[in-house]
Amino acid sequence: MNQLARLPLDDGTIDRARKLARRAGQPVVDMAKSHTTVAVERTVLRLAGLTGADGDGIPWVNRLADAVRSDVGIEHGVALPVFHALVSEGHHDLTMLAHKAAAGSLHFSIPTGKDAEAAKEAARIAVSGGIARMDAARAQRDQLIDEVGNPKQRPWIYLIVATGDIYEDIPQAQAAARAGADVIAVIRSTGQSLLDYVPEGATREGFAGTYATGENFRLMRAALDETSRELGRYIRLCNYASGLCMPEIAALAGMHRLDMMLNDCMYGILFRDINPIRTFVDQRLSRQIHARAGIIINTGEDNYLTTADAVEAAHTVTVSQLLNEYFAHEAGLPDELLGLGHAFEINPDLKDSFRMELAHAMLARQLFPDAPLKWMPPTRHMTGDVFKGNLLDGFFNLAGAMTGQGILLVGMMTEAVVTPWLSDRDIALQNVRYVLNACGGLVEDFHPPADGFIANRARFVLDEAVDLLDKIVDDGLLNAIADGTFGIMKRPADAGRGLDGVEKHAEDYYNPATELLEAGQKEAA
Structure with missing residues (x-):
């Protein structure tokens, strides 16, 4: 990046912008540390090894967590009552415990004294097994990269595959990798973020995407390992850790060796109407898991510009990037795992639109020099004119080459028209290959003047970002979200999906997952 x-x-x-972001974000972190959710508690059970689902397809982690919640609530955490039952009643299997709890033949209580200590120790041992699986997966990734190598060029080429059928996704993903893709993103089935459970097993039906499940993760990762060895470069796999099951999906991804996850601080709040408190509590654990698993997160600032004007709201993207940076660092994610988002969404009919895109991209690149920024192609102003669309994508690719982006999502000229065909992806990849081959080194030569349009635009956006952060510090981030500051969506903290699954910690709250992850974070520091 030195060039x-x-x-x-x-x-x-x-420096002032970063300090303001820290001040704006700290109350949210404090809130996340003092609350839990049903998804956080189900994640504890997943890391402890509980898998499978009942005859209706409801995961046993849901059944067990719901039984605990019904008997004693979740404000103490599920670890104490669940592992107290295991230790005190001689049970040795979480699945059998879940069966009995679901049938109503077992009831939970909160242990105290020596019984509580015994439950904590049993919980720590069980959850450490899931964390050990993540550690082993991370070591396996490092070993495979040593064996086959990383892609030789940056940015990495990121391509979306999603048919709804995991067994159709696999050959399409492998074909995309052979055509030049470095990262395969399997888009989630529409609406999965609103499900308060993670489907079990391999799935063959999905609308505009494929369900994120542990088995689907395993199948795709195994297929891409084969292709990585075939091509002599490691192909990364991306999915989505967002919605009502954010930390659970993060845990499944860590144990099945995904390499990237969409994980944004406000996307689910703004665009899926998920309660803000639920989102921030779930997100903190999900990012702690990503940090331990070595998974690059991709944030979703690009989405703001699909609803708000990309010129007028440019500073809100910068503010969100700074907040995402703070939340990521607090959760233990280093810069090299921080794929901050931004997008090429300025109206192409606007005079100097490309110059402004360059200014915004250079601002992000300079603010976050060690982060693998994820640069998103035009979507809002794609009209169905595939020729103009392909040209716009070419300009987008050029901007990425000129400003040193880290992860380049392949734009489709059929955006907003149809789900892309394989031939559409091939044309889009030809566009990327041409631009990066022709001017991939242009970053060395592109030095806009200090008092020119691009520099002045970047300074203006940064100043606006500082002004907005000042207001957020005064008003509070939750109030700013409620007022429609980001993406013009108004999302109050006392509304939205999932609020009923949030509880404030009791004095004896215990979570072995956060305990172990935070201990590892301190050791790494």
């Missing part, structure tokens, strides 16, 4: 041009941005202004 990148630097804009004449004021270091004091940048």
Whole structure:
């Protein structure tokens, strides 16, 4: 990244922006540390080894967590009552315990004294097994990269595959990798983020995407390992850790060796109407898991610009990036795992639109020099004119080459028209290959003048971001979200899906997952 041009941005202004983001984010972190959710508690059970589902397809982690909640609530955490039952009643199997609890033949209580300590120890041992699986998967990734190598060029080429059928996704993903893709993103089935459970097993039906399940993760990762060895470069797998099961999906991804996950601080709040408190509590654990598993997160700032104007709201993207950086660092994610999002969404009919895109991209690149920024192609202003669309995608690819992006999502000229055919993807990849081959090194030569349009635009956006952060510090981030600051969506903290699954910690709350992950975070530091 040393060869990148630097804009004449004021270091004091940048430092002030980061300090304000920290002040704006700290109350949210404090809230996340003092609350739990049904998804957080189900994640504990998943890491402890509970798998499978009942005859109706409801996972046993849901059945067991619901039984605990019914008997004693979740404000103490599920670990104490569940492992007290295992230890005190001689049970040795979480699945059998879940069966009995679901049948109503077992009831839970909160242990105290020596019984509580015994339950904590049993829970720690069980959950450490799931964390050990993540550690082994991370080591396996490192070993395979050593064996076959990373892609030789940056940015990595990121391509979406999603048919609804995992067994159809696999050959399409392998074909995409052979055609040049470095990252395969399997889009989730529409609406999965609103499910308060994770489907079990391999799935063959999904609308505009494929369900995120542990078995689907395993199948796709195994197929891409074969292709990685065939091609002599490691192909990364991406999915989505968002919605009502954010930390659970993160845990499944960590244990099945996914490499990237969509994980944004506000996407589910704004665009899926998930309760803000639920989202921030779930997110903190999900990011702690990603940090331990070595998974790159991709944030969703690009989505704001599909509803708000990309020029007028440019500073809200910068503010969100700074908040995402703070939340990620607090959860233990280093810069190299922080795929901050931004997008090429300015109206192409606007004069100097490309120059403004370059200014925004350079601002993000300079603010976050060690983060593998994820650059998103145009979607909002794709009209169905596939020729113009392919040209716009070419300009997008050019902007990525000129500003040193880390992860380049392949734009489709059929965006907003149809789900892309394989031939559409091939044309899009030809576009990327041409641009990166022709001018991939242009970043070395592109040095806009210190007092020119691009530098002045970047300074203006940064100043607006600082002003907005000042207001957020005064008003509170939850109030800013409620007021429609981001993406013009108004989402109050006392509304939205999933609020009924949030509880404030009791004094004896215990979570072995956060205990173990935070201990590992301190050791790494």
